[in-house]
Amino acid sequence: MNAEAQSLYEDLKRRLGNFVPDAELYYKAEIAVEINRLKAGRNAVILGHNYMEPVLFHSIPDFKGDSLDLSRKAAQTDKDVIVFCGVRFMAETAKILSPGKTVLLPAEKAGCSLAESITAEDVRALKRKYPGVPVVTYVNTYADVKAESDICCTSGNAVAVVESLHAETVIFLPDQYLASNVARETGKHIIFPQISSAPAAAAPENLLDVQFIGWHGRCEVHEKFTVEDIRAVRKQFPDVAVLTHPECSPEVVAAADFSGSTNAMIRFVQESRAPHFLVLTECSMGDNIAAANPEKDLLRLCMVRCPHMNTITMENVRDSLRLNRFVIEIPENIRARAYRAVERMIQIG
Ligand code: 13P
Ligand code: SF4
Numbered sequence: 334m335n336a337e338a339q340s341l342y343e344d345l346k347r348r349l350g351n352f353v354p355d356a357e358l359y360y361k362a363e364i365a366v367e368i369n370r371l372k373a374g375r376n377a378v379i380l381g382h383n384y385m386e387p388v389l390f391h392s393i394p395d396f397k398g399d400s401l402d403l404s405r406k407a408a409q410t411d412k413d414v415i416v417f418c419g420v421r422f423m424a425e426t427a428k429i430l431s432p433g434k435t436v437l438l439p440a441e442k443a444g445c446s447l448a449e450s451i452t453a454e455d456v457r458a459l460k461r462k463y464p465g466v467p468v469v470t471y472v473n474t475y476a477d478v479k480a481e482s483d484i485c486c487t488s489g490n491a492v493a494v495v496e497s498l499h500a501e502t503v504i505f506l507p508d509q510y511l512a513s514n515v516a517r518e519t520g521k522h523i524i525f526p527q528i529s530s531a532p533a534a535a536a537p538e539n540l541l542d543v544q545f546i547g548w549h550g551r552c553e554v555h556e557k558f559t560v561e562d563i564r565a566v567r568k569q570f571p572d573v574a575v576l577t578h579p580e581c582s583p584e585v586v587a588a589a590d591f592s593g594s595t596n597a598m599i600r601f602v603q604e605s606r607a608p609h610f611l612v613l614t615e616c617s618m619g620d621n622i623a624a625a626n627p628e629k630d631l632l633r634l635c636m637v638r639c640p641h642m643n644t645i646t647m648e649n650v651r652d653s654l655r656l657n658r659f660v661i662e663i664p665e666n667i668r669a670r671a672y673r674a675v676e677r678m679i680q681i682g
Contacts, residue, residue, distance in 0.1 A: 334359070338366045341392060349387050351627075352620050358388065364647040365392040371654035377414035377437075379650070380406055380427070383595040384642040385418050387620045393650060394418060399596040400426075400472050401487040405679060407431055416653055420641045421661075422448045425476045428661040429671045430679075436661040439653040440644035447473040447580075450550030451507035456481035458528045459504055463546060468504045469494055470674065471511060473552075476663045478506070480670035485678040488579050489594035491515045497681050502543060507550030514579045514586050516545040523547050554637045555580035558613045562634060563588045566611050573632060574607035578614045585613065602626055615639045 334342065342362035349358065365388075372379060372393075380403045381394030390397060396406040400423060407415055407427035414435045417424035422445055424438040456468060456478055470482035471491070479485055486494035492515055495503055505512040509525065516523040521544035558581050566573055576598045577589040586592045591601050595618060602610050602622050609630045612619050616635035623631045652658065663671070 378412040382419035439649040446553040453477040482674040507548040512547035552580040573609040
């Protein structure tokens, strides 16, 4: 091991020694050094989502954060290459914002159950059914779906985006739970219509009582948390602070003390003096928060690792830079329309 790898290994051991076996730290420190060399050679920037596994998260990203944060960073970078350590829809968002750059996703698929729950044709069918109603699309969607939308949002700005529209009724896609949570927060009533993709869709419904039109997508990670999980932990630790992601069901969000984007949950733990924390989200982020806050007591209910985030590894990040793969391409007619929706969101903040 050379001096650079040795020093990185010692730094990782200090931060992650309680979570990660020594042999893994040692092995990955050497890969991280190689990644940093390749990164400099290709004038690349590495973006890492909060759900990346702990060693990757703490060793190679130039910027770490939630979807909103990383899309802003992707828009601002002056590097030639962006390596996105996250899932495909995030890498696509980077490409939408930086068409002249090479955007690499280290795993070929790296999908997302939300992004796969809806197609561009589904959105067109909804627009035929509800003509003139603005479409807000969660960033956890593919570029062709964003291209059919008026504006995008993330979990961090969904309420602000909906309020910015000053619209009586909004189509909010595709996460059933995020839509229900935002509807509740903005005092709106929500429906989940059946749509037909036939060209002559059914006549518009009476929208008098309807202010939110949702879809049936779900995050396969966050839908697994239950109110019973929270009750069981509160029974043992009555003074625990429970944090959830708004992709959890409305019942789970209501039973929690705080709900917010991955960055918002990280901030909450940093700033709160609660004696214990239960963070109901993807497992790796629990490790990453615990590593950054060794003085805090994080109770671990780590049941679900996102299988898609989990496909990004140190090895395939190294190979993405070595072999220039997997390059994100978006047809320009789709990218330009998706750009409007993403850029409109970024302007809101
Ligand atoms: P954030 O935007 O809160 O980082 O969430 C992204 C995500 O995929 C959550 O499952
Ligand atoms: Fe998609 Fe859920 Fe995985 Fe996030 S955690 S990438 S929403 S499946």
